[in-house]
Amino acid sequence: MSEQFIIAATGCPTGVAHTFMAAEAISQAAEARGIEIKVETHGQVGVENALTPADIERATGVIVAADKDVQAERFQGKPLVDVGVAVAIHEPDQLIDRVLAAAERGARAASSAEGAQGEDGGADAALDHDLLDVDSIETGGSGARRALRAIYKHLMNGVSYMLPFVVGGGVLLAVSFLWGIYSADPESSEYNSFAAALNEIGGVGLGLMVPILSAFIAESVSKRPGLVVGLVTGMIAMNNGTGFLGGIVTGFLSGYGMLGLSKLLSRMPSALNGLKAIFIFPVLGSLVFGLVTVLISAPMAGFSGFLEDFLTGFQGANPVILGLILGVMCAFDMGGPLNKAAYVTGVALLSDGNITFMAAVSAACIAPPLITAIACTLFPRGFEPAERRAGYVNYILGSTHITEGAIPFAARNPLVVIPILMVGSSIASILSLLWGAGSPAPHGGFLVLPIATHPFLWFGAILIGALVGGLLFGLYRTRAARRQALRAEATASDPVPSA
Amino acid sequence: MSIFTQQSIRLGVPARDQRQFLQAVAELGAEQGILEDVPGVVAAMLDREKQSTTALMDGVAIPHAKHEAIRRPGVLVLRSAAPVEWTAGESVGVGVALLVPGAEAGTTHLQILSRVARALMNKGLRETLNGGTEAEIHEALGARLDA
Numbered sequence: 090m091s092e093q094f095i096i097a098a099t100g101c102p103t104g105v106a107h108t109f110m111a112a113e114a115i116s117q118a119a120e121a122r123g124i125e126i127k128v129e130t131h132g133q134v135g136v137e138n139a140l141t142p143a144d145i146e147r148a149t150g151v152i153v154a155a156d157k158d159v160q161a162e163r164f165q166g167k168p169l170v171d172v173g174v175a176v177a178i179h180e181p182d183q184l185i186d187r188v189l190a191a192a193e194r195g196a197r198a199a200s201s202a203e204g205a206q207g208e209d210g211g212a213d214a215a216l217d218h219d220l221l222d223v224d225s226i227e228t229g230g231s232g233a234r235r236a237l238r239a240i241y242k243h244l245m246n247g248v249s250y251m252l253p254f255v256v257g258g259g260v261l262l263a264v265s266f267l268w269g270i271y272s273a274d275p276e277s278s279e280y281n282s283f284a285a286a287l288n289e290i291g292g293v294g295l296g297l298m299v300p301i302l303s304a305f306i307a308e309s310v311s312k313r314p315g316l317v318v319g320l321v322t323g324m325i326a327m328n329n330g331t332g333f334l335g336g337i338v339t340g341f342l343s344g345y346g347m348l349g350l351s352k353l354l355s356r357m358p359s360a361l362n363g364l365k366a367i368f369i370f371p372v373l374g375s376l377v378f379g380l381v382t383v384l385i386s387a388p389m390a391g392f393s394g395f396l397e398d399f400l401t402g403f404q405g406a407n408p409v410i411l412g413l414i415l416g417v418m419c420a421f422d423m424g425g426p427l428n429k430a431a432y433v434t435g436v437a438l439l440s441d442g443n444i445t446f447m448a449a450v451s452a453a454c455i456a457p458p459l460i461t462a463i464a465c466t467l468f469p470r471g472f473e474p475a476e477r478r479a480g481y482v483n484y485i486l487g488s489t490h491i492t493e494g495a496i497p498f499a500a501r502n503p504l505v506v507i508p509i510l511m512v513g514s515s516i517a518s519i520l521s522l523l524w525g526a527g528s529p530a531p532h533g534g535f536l537v538l539p540i541a542t543h544p545f546l547w548f549g550a551i552l553i554g555a556l557v558g559g560l561l562f563g564l565y566r567t568r569a570a571r572r573q574a575l576r577a578e579a580t581a582s583d584p585v586p587s588a
Numbered sequence: 589m590s591i592f593t594q595q596s597i598r599l600g601v602p603a604r605d606q607r608q609f610l611q612a613v614a615e616l617g618a619e620q621g622i623l624e625d626v627p628g629v630v631a632a633m634l635d636r637e638k639q640s641t642t643a644l645m646d647g648v649a650i651p652h653a654k655h656e657a658i659r660r661p662g663v664l665v666l667r668s669a670a671p672v673e674w675t676a677g678e679s680v681g682v683g684v685a686l687l688v689p690g691a692e693a694g695t696t697h698l699q700i701l702s703r704v705a706r707a708l709m710n711k712g713l714r715e716t717l718n719g720g721t722e723a724e725i726h727e728a729l730g731a732r733l734d735a
């Protein structure tokens with residue numbers, strides 16, 4: 090690794106004092122370690138000691154310590170630590186530690202991604218394999234907007250850590266069904282020990298999804314103390330069948346809960362800090378928020394049970410109505426309680442010999458990731474490079490029945506995107522029912538086509554639903570991107586007022 | 589007129605809480621002819637504190653305000669007889685106040701104020717502020733303002 094060169098940008102709303110104290114603190118901490126540093130200040134007098142493109146290019150790590158916008162988008166692709174200005178003043182040393190660690194992760198990711206990367210270059214991948222580029226999500230601004238962006242960033246942090254588990258586990262689970270639906274059941278004639286192993290590996294990977302989501306939402310909010318409690322509560326939520334939404338709830342509960350707890354305990358003598366980290370936080374935090382999770386997971390899981398009964402009652406209903414219900418449910422929370430209620434009902438009905446219901450559920454679950462993949466393919470201009478990469482992966486995720494692949498796209502603007510996904514899922518599900526497609530496998534996506542009834546019709550139903558949804562989603566994103574570009578132009582011609 | 593003289597320092601201020609401390613800041617400012625509207629400037633400083641505390645480490649705070657009634661830029665150092673509770677859990681013994689005229693267009697004074705802020709990151713200076721005499725404080729802080 091070449092010589093370290095850290096760059097930083099500091100800024101506070103008044104731009105008189107904290108901006109410069111943060112700059113001084115960061116400079117002193119870096120110089121004390123003999124690390125080269127350049128700090129740009131966004132004060133009331135304007136930008137001083139400005140970072141040049143050459144500085145940014147050469148930097149091995151970036152610190153943003155600001156409570157206002159310091160144009161952090163310049164640093165995209167760089168190992169970056171983004172904190173409030175107060176953190177830099179009070180803990181400059183830890184901040185240097187963090188940026189060095191980020192730089193090291195970035196260097197490792199870059200070297201392992203070298204060669205594998207195409208024209209996009211290694212810069213994006215340098216962000217420690219962060220598929221969704223969470224670090225570049227800005228949390229500047231003020232008031233409610235700032236709070237919402239922070240919440241979005243925490244959520245995306247969780248999703249970004251969760252997705253590899255979904256993919257690894259989901260694909261292996263799906264592959265195991267190639268040996269037959271009951272290949273993991275020692276009682277069955279289809280039993281195959283390798284398929285059973287795949288099934289177990291895949292199941293465990295997929296099962297870690299909710300705890301990991303919860304843990305890394307909490308980690309994003311309150312770092313290590315949050316991670317511990319978030320993982321524990323996420324595991325409880327999963328064991329109690331609360332699904333993806335349960336993981337989100339426990340993640341934020343643990344993250345903000347631990348933040349509150351550390352505030353409460355901040356008056357403790359600092360001599361007890363070690364005890365706090367290793368004993369008090371994990372014990373007290375797990376106890377308090379574990380209990381809360383136990384209390385709230387019963388009603389959350391009860392809701393899922395209620396939906397299951399409700400759906401079973403519909404199995405003989407008009408295919409259009411049933412397909413619509415299944416499509417809306419599966420696309421609503423993509424792997425959450427509503428989606429899983431539909432899925433579990435499908436599996437339960439399989440044992441009654443109803444294979445068309447399962448095929449309709451699978452169609453509705455496969456459609457959302459395919460919708461995003463098709464939208465990224467047909468309308469590349471509407472999506473950012475990182476999104477496009479995630480979008481192309483969704484061809485695989487969709488084909489293997491991993492609805493969760495669509496989550497990052499939906500999380501960005503759920504009120505518009507989820508209805509679009511619902512439309513596509515409903516079409517796929519309705520057509521699958523109308524054309525009498527059947528699937529005897531509870532999972533596996535297109536891998537189970539060889540054992541499906543009317544496989545071509547089933548595939549066609551899903552394709553049509555995904556195409557309609559993909560067109561809608563792509564058009565929406567292209568329009569949104571165009572509008573954003575216009576806005577950016579308008580503000581660029583306006584001189585930016587200093588705080 | 590220099591923005592920081594030995595007369596800009598007042599030790600043993602009998603303030604009991606943050607408001608009284610800021611009141612003393614504004615009164616000293618009025619005495620020095622830096623500002624006119626004492627209640628207005630106090631309110632401005634309180635507003636700023638509400639956004640986020642200006643207290644740093646070692647009991648030093650840097651209350652500041654930009655206000656129409658401030659005639660010229662000034663740096664004031666006040667040390668209370670006993671530390672006051674600044675915000676919950678934070679006690680402050682020394683305030684290095686930065687006063688900025690509302691109509692100020694130039695940037696020289698802003699640079700001086702940012703120099704104060706940078707200077708306060710020095711532990712030795714904070715120790716002088718907490719324990720030194722008026723002359724020592726004037727010399728230590730003044731040297732960094734002129735730098």
